[in-house]
Amino acid sequence: xxxxxxxxxxxxxxxxxxxxxxxxxxxxxxxxxxxxxxxxxxxxxxxxxxxxxxxxxxxxxxxxxxxxxxxxxxxxxxxxxxxxxxxxxxxxxxxxxxxxxxxxxxxxxxxxxxxxxxxxxxxxxxxxxxxxxxxxxxxxxxxxxxxxxxxxxxxxxxxxxxxxxxxxxxxxxxxxxxxxxxxxxxxxxxxxxxxxxxxxxxxxxxxxxxxxxxxxxxxxxxxxxxxxxxxxxxxxxxxxxxxxxxxxxxxxxxxxxxxxxxxxxxxxxxxxxxxxxxxxxxxxxxxxxxxxxxxxxxxxxxxxxxxxxxxxxxxxxxxxxxxxxxxxxxxxxxxxxxxxxxxxxxxxxxxxxxxxxxxxxxxxxxxxxxxxxxxxxxxxxxxxxxxxxxxxxxxxxxxxxxxxxxxxxxxxxxxxxxxxxxxxxxxxxxxx
Amino acid sequence: xxxxxxxxxxxxxxxxxxxxxxxxxxxxxxxxxxxxxxxxxxxxxxxxxxxxxxxxxxxxxxxxxxxxxxxxxxxxxxxxxxxxxxxxxxxxxxxxxxxxxxxxxxxxxxxxxxxxxxxxxxxxxxxxxxxxxxxxxxxxxxxxxxxxxxxxxxxxxxxxxxxxxxxxxxxxxxxxxxxxxxxxxxxxxxxxxxxxxxxxxxxxxxxxxxxxxxxxxxxxxxxxxxxxxxxxxxxxxxxxxxxxxxxxxxxxxxxxxxxxxxxxxxxxxxxxxxxxxxxxxxxxxxxxxxxxxx
Numbered sequence: 001x002x003x004x005x006x007x008x009x010x011x012x013x014x015x016x017x018x019x020x021x022x023x024x025x026x027x028x029x030x031x032x033x034x035x036x037x038x039x040x041x042x043x044x045x046x047x048x049x050x051x052x053x054x055x056x057x058x059x060x061x062x063x064x065x066x067x068x069x070x071x072x073x074x075x076x077x078x079x080x081x082x083x084x085x086x087x088x089x090x091x092x093x094x095x096x097x098x099x100x101x102x103x104x105x106x107x108x109x110x111x112x113x114x115x116x117x118x119x120x121x122x123x124x125x126x127x128x129x130x131x132x133x134x135x136x137x138x139x140x141x142x143x144x145x146x147x148x149x150x151x152x153x154x155x156x157x158x159x160x161x162x163x164x165x166x167x168x169x170x171x172x173x174x175x176x177x178x179x180x181x182x183x184x185x186x187x188x189x190x191x192x193x194x195x196x197x198x199x200x201x202x203x204x205x206x207x208x209x210x211x212x213x214x215x216x217x218x219x220x221x222x223x224x225x226x227x228x229x230x231x232x233x234x235x236x237x238x239x240x241x242x243x244x245x246x247x248x249x250x251x252x253x254x255x256x257x258x259x260x261x262x263x264x265x266x267x268x269x270x271x272x273x274x275x276x277x278x279x280x281x282x283x284x285x286x287x288x289x290x291x292x293x294x295x296x297x298x299x300x301x302x303x304x305x306x307x308x309x310x311x312x313x314x315x316x317x318x319x320x321x322x323x324x325x326x327x328x329x330x331x332x333x334x335x336x337x338x339x340x341x342x343x344x345x346x347x348x349x350x351x352x353x354x355x356x357x358x359x360x361x362x363x364x365x366x367x368x369x370x371x372x373x374x375x376x377x378x379x380x381x382x383x384x385x386x387x388x389x390x391x392x393x394x395x396x397x398x399x400x401x402x403x404x405x406x407x408x409x410x411x412x413x414x415x416x417x418x419x420x421x422x423x424x425x426x427x428x429x430x431x432x
Numbered sequence: 433x434x435x436x437x438x439x440x441x442x443x444x445x446x447x448x449x450x451x452x453x454x455x456x457x458x459x460x461x462x463x464x465x466x467x468x469x470x471x472x473x474x475x476x477x478x479x480x481x482x483x484x485x486x487x488x489x490x491x492x493x494x495x496x497x498x499x500x501x502x503x504x505x506x507x508x509x510x511x512x513x514x515x516x517x518x519x520x521x522x523x524x525x526x527x528x529x530x531x532x533x534x535x536x537x538x539x540x541x542x543x544x545x546x547x548x549x550x551x552x553x554x555x556x557x558x559x560x561x562x563x564x565x566x567x568x569x570x571x572x573x574x575x576x577x578x579x580x581x582x583x584x585x586x587x588x589x590x591x592x593x594x595x596x597x598x599x600x601x602x603x604x605x606x607x608x609x610x611x612x613x614x615x616x617x618x619x620x621x622x623x624x625x626x627x628x629x630x631x632x633x634x635x636x637x638x639x640x641x642x643x644x645x646x647x648x649x650x651x652x653x654x655x656x657x658x659x660x661x662x663x664x665x666x667x668x669x670x671x672x673x674x675x676x677x678x679x680x681x682x683x684x685x686x687x688x689x690x691x692x693x694x695x696x697x698x699x700x701x702x703x704x705x706x707x708x709x710x711x712x713x714x715x716x717x718x719x720x721x722x723x724x725x726x
Contacts, residue, residue: 082670089474089476090475092475092476093474093475112477112692115477116476116477164489256561258562258579259561260562260583262560263497263563347584376579409671409672409674410674411673412584412672412674416584418586419674
């Protein structure tokens with residue numbers, strides 16, 4: 001039924017639609033730049049799991065930074081960590097990022113935001129404000145290793161390791177393990193005694209991949225994952241798969257308890273703090289939860305810290321503690337003005353002491369007002385930080401956003417045995 | 433009346449505003465997205481022209497194949513479940529409950545108006561196994577069956593999604609098909625009963641053929657909706673465990689907004705559009721054939 005006339009019309013219509021589509025997309029893509037504005041609020045966006053950054057900022061706004069708060073009032077908003085990267089990209093695309101925001105889950109996203117001018121350079125800004133001496137040099141070097149510059153603020157400076165319940169260890173006659181094999185044997189003893197050996201959040205995924213990353217650093221040395229990012233090694237090489245297999249074996253024995261994929265961050269912390277789990281791999285940011293007397297039912301004196309153990313025959317050793325700046329926050333370069341600068345200066349001066357005093361949080365800011373009566377665990381963490389010569393990062397530290405998401409969403413399946421170690425490493429390697 | 437509707441200018445004035453809104457809100461983004469399929473980038477870093485690279489990637493991407501397969505499986509299972517249960521309910525309303533059916537209809541319809549996220553959170557709690565047993569696992573334990581980690585494996589997670597969505601929507605299809613069944617003239621049913629047909633035979637030979645048009649339109653409606661499922665899966669499992677319960681919509685959402693690859697995300701969206709189009713054309717073709725046969 002199609003005559004030449006109507007066929008020509010269809011052709012013209014299709015051509016018209018196609019070119020309109022290309023034009024729209026091409027033209028629209030180019031625009032959308034510029035536009036700095038003076039903010040009327042000192043707005044903060046954090047991941048919901050981080051309750052303390054808003055709390056410390058609120059405390060500062062009422063006390064040490066009250067004048068700055070008068071000029072530019074403080075407000076805060078939060079988003080679940082699993083949605084953080086998404087939210088940041090959306091806001092950045094609309095030029096609507098707040099004044100202070102949590103940097104992306106993957107450092108790669110922060111680098112992208114930096115390339116498009118959304119991230120403040122703290123080296124120059126803090127030097128201008130004459131506040132750069134307030135930052136610990138160790139923290140600055142960790143940040144530069146991860147972000148290629150001083151682009152985020154070290155509101156946390158953490159070391160990671162295995163926190164353990166001293167009473168459960170004593171009751172079962174287990175000594176602090178020095179090697180991986182000792183650790184697995186200890187887990188076996190706890191499992192037989194009816195205690196969950198490891199508390200880990202499969203819903204978040206990264207508490208499990210931390211174990212993987214640390215195993216790799218212990219067997220292959222501190223630069224093992226840099227080699228993968230540079231392309232000199234692949235995650236699917238047998239030495240790397242061995243690490244995934246070691247973690248999968250823990251899961252196969254049931255050492256993570258049941259339903260690990262549904263356990264979220266708070267539940268995992270609670271499991272350790274109510275005495276149902278013997279060991280808990282976590283960073284020292286958890287100290288603020290441990291210091292919470294209501295939440296900590298096992299008692300602060302009952303919690304010990306051990307670095308991730310050696311793996312026999314490996315190139316790394318347990319003195320190379322995993323250190324990081326947590327999920328840091330950064331300032332929006334586009335909304336930076338003199339009032340924000342005043343806030344930044346005030347924060348740089350006071351954050352260290354406020355965080356340590358109110359939350360027991362060790363940060364990368366210098367403690368300008370000395371804090372007495374620090375809990376024993378906090379002192380231990382400070383000592384370890386001071387004596388660490390070589391720190392290592394974490395498994396996904398140098399990966400792209402896509403690979404980070406793949407690694408963290410599939411970690412629970414690795415542990416439940418739904419995917420094999422080779423498959424897991426292949427999935428992540430494909431997305432690098 | 434004819435003068436008003438026959439005049440082109442008045443048609444334009446009457447239809448114009450709505451057409452403008454529709455074009456801006458529905459059509460422009462669709463074509464914009466179509467244009468994105470040959471670009472790559474995102475709102476932060478800008479876009480670069482990449483030609484047909486996105487299509488080449490999509491053909492080889494196993495994640496797309498898995499997501500496509502999940503979408504088709506989901507649409508198939510949920511459609512059959514919804515329409516079957518809806519039909520069974522409507523038969524119940526018409527033949528068993530009759531006049532007292534209105535209260536039952538309302539109660540069974542109620543889940544349809546509940547927010548999908550609220551329903552998903554409720555099912556999450558009902559089927560959970562950690563930190564404590566949910567309702568379902570408690571019932572299983574009570575009869576001696578050990579707890580099941582429902583969200584820990586792809587098969588059981590799919591089952592929970594299916595149960596949730598069918599439970600939620602069967603009331604809607606019950607009401608829809610009830611309206612269709614009520615249209616069947618009482619005389620036809622009477623005469624069939626007099627001829628000796630009863631129960632299942634009545635349903636099979638009289639009721640189903642006469643309610644075929646409304647049944648078919650229910651199936652079309654259901655397939656179109658289930659191919660584009662997003663919020664219930666996102667709220668219940670977030671595509672997990674891993675990516676085993678990720679439909680195309682969820683994968684496309686992640687690609688665009690989490691990984692920042694708008695171009696590739698648009699390509700996946702195009703795939704979904706073509707899928708919906710193919711299914712709709714297929715169903716319309718077959719339904720048209722049925723009607724002309726009489």
